[in-house]
Amino acid sequence: MDKIALITDSTSDLNEELISKYDIKMLNLKIIYKDREYVDRVDITPQQVYDNLKVEVPHTSLPSIQDMHNLFNRLQSEGYTHAIAICISSGLSGTYNTLKLAASEHTNLNITVxxxxxxxxxAGALVLGCGEMLKxxxxYDEIVQALPAMRDKVSVYYMVDTLEYLIKGGRIGKVSGALGQLLNLKPIISINADGVYYTHTKVRGKKQAKTKxxxxVQDTLxxxxxxxxxxxxxxxxxxxxxxxxxxxNPNITHLGFGDISPVAGVHTGPGLIGVVIAKEPFV
Known part of the structure; x- marks a missing residue:
């Protein structure tokens, strides 16, 4: 009988309750300061990173390929026959490509990355969808075949309180960023079909950004x-x-709340509010 593992990375922002409910295997990214390296959500919390941003903006790194090999070896020793790994966009991180490389060396497991x-x-919504299908x-084949359609139903939008960290991280140019700050522009950022950031719209002031x-959300609902x-x-x-x-709102079938991994947050700064929308029927 097939034994299927679900794998994701820590930027999927799944809480401990959901990780336990669906027995999700986690690959944690790293938060790197000048004097120490932390494991995302293991020995440093998102709030600690946000609170320290004014002192130091850390670097981030993906899970090591050895972490990935260790996980696949452990799954095989525990009797798993298949694995489905869903990770942060390849347009935003090297995690996907590295995981594909690691998976290719574990031929005794049927692995979809x-x-x-x-x-x-x-990303987390897709993992939860797989978890529901497993339950x-x-x-395995039915779940893998359903993933592209599930992905097409998911949208992400967020607003930032300041352009400072997008400028520091090179996500927007210094000139346009400085002009945006001067005009108090608050972009609503989304992710396009290629999995990279784009500016959905710009409004002036935080109140207007939250309204937009x-x-x-309401237009979708x-x-x-x-x-x-x-x-x-x-x-x-x-x-x-x-x-x-x-x-x-009666058209919301599930409403969740949580915090965003600082791996993403170091590029956007504190004060971020985001929404993830998964249109029904999702699974």
Missing amino acids: FDSKSLTLG NGKT LMEI SATKAKIWVMHGGSYDEGQKFYEDLKD
Whole structure:
């Protein structure tokens, strides 16, 4: 009988309850400061990273290829026959390509490495969808075949409080970034079909940005039912308020709340609010 493992990386932002519920295997990225390296969500929390950004903006790195080999070896020793790995977009991280390389050396396992072309719970939603399919008795082939259609139903949008960290990280040019700061522009950022960031729209001021983000969600919900996750990066209270404002919408089939991995957050800074939308029927 097939024994199927679900694998993801720590940027999928799944909480411990969901990881345990679906027995998800985790590959953790690294947070690297001048004097120490931390394992994302293991020995450093997202809030600790956000709180320290004014002092030092750390570097980040993907899980080592040895971490990946160790995981595949452990799965094989535990009797797994198949594995489905869903990770952060290949357009945003080298995790996908490295995982593909590692998987190719473990021929005793049937492994699918799937590019989420997303991040945070955009990728996490796909993992949860696979988990539900597994619980419903779907086969490895059925789950793998369903993944592209699930991916097409997922959208990610977020707003940033400051352009400072996008400028520092080279995500936007210094001139355009400085002009944006001067004009108090707040971009709503999304991820395109190639899995890379793009500016969905720009508004002036944080209040307008939150209003626009809510409009995006409500426009979707006026046309279809959907699962919604509200995410924050060092902005718990504002994220919680956004979450509360959505709680009574009858077209939301599931409403989640959580924090965004600092692996993504170091490029956007504190004060981020994001939404992940998964249109129904999802699985």
